[in-house]
Structure formats: C-alpha cells, structure tokens
Amino acid sequence: MTGNQEVFISVDIEASGPVPGVFSMLTIGACQAFRPEITFKCEMKPISDAFDPKALEVTDLSMADLKQRGLDPRAAMTAFADWLSSVKGPDETLVFVGFNAPFDWSFVNYYFHRYLGENPFGFTALDIKALYMGATGCTWRDTRSSKIAAHLSPSGSGTHDALQDAQYQAELFRLTWGVVGKRK
Template identity: 60%
Template structure:
C-alpha cells in the first residue's frame, strides 16, 4: 500500500470575532511545519464592520486600515491557494495544523469556499491541543499553550501576529511530534 506524502502546514488567523460570515478574517499566516522558510502571510479587507472590540484589541488590527491596505478576500484566498499548491505535488496531501484548529480552520474553510470555491485542505484539520492530549495522556485543561510550552520548551512565542503564531505553532507541533516519537 502506498501512502501520500503528508505536508503539514501550520495556519493561524486573526479575526474580528468568533464566527465566520458574521465576522471577518483579518489576517492569515502559514508555514510549512518542516520547512519554516516556506511562509505565507496577508492581511484582508473586512467583509463588514462587525467586530468584537476585544478581538481587535488583541490583534492590534484596524478595520479602517485593512479597508485601505488589505487584500480583497478573493485575492487573499487565491494567493493562499497558489502558495499551498507550490508546497505539494498532485500526489501529496495537505494537512492543516492549528492550535485550536477548529477555530482557525472554520474561517479558512468558509473563506476558501465562499471566495474560490473549494478548500485545498479538504474538510479536516489536525488540532495541536488534541494531538498533545493524545500524545501525553494529559487532561484537556492541560492543553493551554503556556502549559504545553512549559513541557516542550519552544524557543519562540506567540504574539497574535498570524505568521509569527503559525511559526510558533509549527515549533510546538514538531516538539510534540518528536516527544511522541512520531515518525517525521
């Protein structure tokens, strides 16, 4: 039986609120988990003015500035799709990796389907929190990034900048994978 080569892509997003459609995807950062020199980042024009003030405070992003400087959602998703296509051949499998992947994946999935018609990641994602819980047998409460970092000792830190966070997540994933003895 032959297996497809799996290309793990760490993805982080910053948004204006908790759910896609009602709130906007504001920035995307992504990197190849096993080759962090291969990165993608962009900021996106908001769909509307809906925003949770706390979400904007955390990201430091401005809807007004993104209206002026951001890519259209369609252009952003086309560029991300093109970048992802450069990571894989037709026989490879893209794997979306995220820290609290259901949140990030929901926005990426919504935007891919709405603006370019299909999600190159398919309908699933690998959640680092769940992976860590499975690898260590810890409790769900012990899957916060600060607790994981205290155990695996990454050299980087998250800062709510999408690309920086994607790279931090990639490091966490590699360290957990190594600790679990998972084949790389």
C-alpha cells in the first residue's frame, strides 16, 4: 500500500500571509495519510505583526488571540518533531504530503530550520496537485481542489482548519494514489 520504508504525512498550515519569515505560521495540522485518525495539531504565537487581512479572514484566526493562547514557535516545532518521531519506525522515511505542498512546506521548512536546526522531512515534499496531474494527464488549471473533488468524489471537504484540511488532503492523496495504481 504505502511501501515498507515510507510514512506519508499529510500536512496543512494556516499562515498570516504568503511567505515565511515576513509572515507567521499560525496553525499546523497533520495526519498519517493512510491512517488519518493519527493526528497532530497546534496553534502558534505569531513571529511578527505582519498579516494579510484576506489570510486571516478565511481562517477566522486572530493574531491577538494567538499571541495569548498559541504555543511558542520553538515549543510547537519541538512538539511536531516529537509527534513525527512517534509515528515513524526506525527504518522508515517521512514523506511530507500537501495540497499545493510548496506553500505549506516552505513554512514548515523555515520554522523547523529556524527553531530546531533541521527539518525531519528533509528537503522535499510530495505535491498532491502535481501527483494528480501526472496520474490523470490533466492541465495545471484542472488541479484546483474543486476540479479534483469533482473527479474523485471525496467524502470530506476543505474548511481552512489545519487538521481538518490535512485529513481532507490525505483523502485526496489516497484517491489519487488509487488512480496511479490503476495506471500501472
């Protein structure tokens, strides 16, 4: 099903804007892609006051609230790294899976390196949009979540809650994985 040496981890983040360092990662949600009930979630204190109002509008997150209740970024990334260690066997490799993975991975990579000095995922990520494009031969335009959902008929949907979105992405990944398997 997933290969003996790989643990696929669906990751979604919500951020205060488009780029790490200038803007803050506010929430992380993650689950094992083939066992989506195994989860991680945390909210984080912002690292700057910069935000794009549209980014916060879609998430209903408040910078002021997160400054109060969010985890310190170092503590959050330590907790995430610890969770990742707990779901991975000694001979297994973690694979970061995301929907538009370059965006989410850029924040996760930046925070892991800034606060812990290394990224447990290494320097790569698997993008569901690109996997779907390769599996179906569609155009890039047809890799929007609405188009993929119309084709694959997942039971879930995206909500802009990091954990729920990670679980939804995991479902899209599994459904796309099935399409890839049929082409072999």
